[in-house]
Amino acid sequence: MRILLIITILAFLSFNKAMENTQKQPYVVVLGVAQDAGYPQAGCNKNCCEDAWSDHSKRKNVSCLAIVDPISKEQWIFDATPDVKFQLQLLEKTSKFNPVSGIFLTHAHIGHYTGLMYFGREVIGAKNLPVYCMQKMQKFIESNAPWDQLVKIGNIDLKLLKNDSSIALNERIHVTPFIVPHRAEYSETVGYKIEINKRSLIFIPDIDKWELWEKSITEEIKNVDYAFLDGTFYKNGELNRDMSEIPHPLVKTSMDLFAKLSIKDKQKVYFIHMNHTNPLLIEGSPAQKELKNNGFNIAKEGSIIRF
Numbered sequence: 208m209r210i211l212l213i214i215t216i217l218a219f220l221s222f223n224k225a226m227e228n229t230q231k232q233p234y235v236v237v238l239g240v241a242q243d244a245g246y247p248q249a250g251c252n253k254n255c256c257e258d259a260w261s262d263h264s265k266r267k268n269v270s271c272l273a274i275v276d277p278i279s280k281e282q283w284i285f286d287a288t289p290d291v292k293f294q295l296q297l298l299e300k301t302s303k304f305n306p307v308s309g310i311f312l313t314h315a316h317i318g319h320y321t322g323l324m325y326f327g328r329e330v331i332g333a334k335n336l337p338v339y340c341m342q343k344m345q346k347f348i349e350s351n352a353p354w355d356q357l358v359k360i361g362n363i364d365l366k367l368l369k370n371d372s373s374i375a376l377n378e379r380i381h382v383t384p385f386i387v388p389h390r391a392e393y394s395e396t397v398g399y400k401i402e403i404n405k406r407s408l409i410f411i412p413d414i415d416k417w418e419l420w421e422k423s424i425t426e427e428i429k430n431v432d433y434a435f436l437d438g439t440f441y442k443n444g445e446l447n448r449d450m451s452e453i454p455h456p457l458v459k460t461s462m463d464l465f466a467k468l469s470i471k472d473k474q475k476v477y478f479i480h481m482n483h484t485n486p487l488l489i490e491g492s493p494a495q496k497e498l499k500n501n502g503f504n505i506a507k508e509g510s511i512i513r514f
């Protein structure tokens with residue numbers, strides 16, 4: 208009996224130590240899940256946004272992820288959104304430290320870079336904050352006011368990325384940008400592969416259509432541990448216009464494309480970047496139930512992805 212008790216205690220201590228070590232490792236936190244305009248969307252008083260105007264608990268920040276490294280006390284955010292002040296607060300509440308160590312930008316659409324203004328002299332007044340971006344995105348910031356001022360007075364320090372070229376943030380964390388097809392009025396668009404201790408996550412909040420990409424999204428899902436993917440619109444007819452002209456893969460279309468994936472691979476998928484019209488934003492909606500019944504996930508604000 209005494210031996211059994213000793214074994215039980217040792218097993219308990221071993222489990223606690225393993226859990227403690229896991230919690231000390233870098234992780235990803237979801238800071239936002241909505242499309243560029245957030246949820247509810249400005250100017251919308253329709254049913255899709257009505258409840259969110261009156262109930263603050265239903266509001267959603269614009270799509271954003273962060274990496275947190277509790278070991279080095281560093282953290283990086285992916286995209287500087289219009290909701291960045293709320294996201295920085297959520298990040299600090301989660302990690303228990305601040306400020307951010309750098310920002311990775313995906314492209315030059317309003318929900319993905321305009322939060323840079325909060326790092327200027329009128330607000331945070333950052334000093335040489337690293338902002339990682341591709342060549343056209345770098346040129347866009349350097350050539351247009353007011354963003355160029357952030358560079359000129361040293362609020363941000365632009366760091367040039369190369370397609371499919373990995374950078375090491377430290378010995379535990381690597382980030383790789385990869386170009387995806389999406390409206391390129393001002394810059395190229397990238398997704399990111401985040402690698403932490405030999406496990407990986409891909410983040411693709413915006414893409415035109417999966418079939419226009421030179422890579423196979425189903426193979427990419429198989430080769431990673433988590434996949435946060437463009438879930439802007441749920442199905443055709445969601446908007447009062449021809450949605451075939453809108454460059455986003457519908458969630459219903461993506462589910463059909465991913466239907467032959469294994470249950471394990473389907474569980475890797477988290478839809479993010481949801482438009483205010485997307486019923487996936489409504490708790491308990493038939494769309495949420497359908498998606499979950501098909502084996503997929505919805506990105507949740509504040510959730511932590513451990514590696």
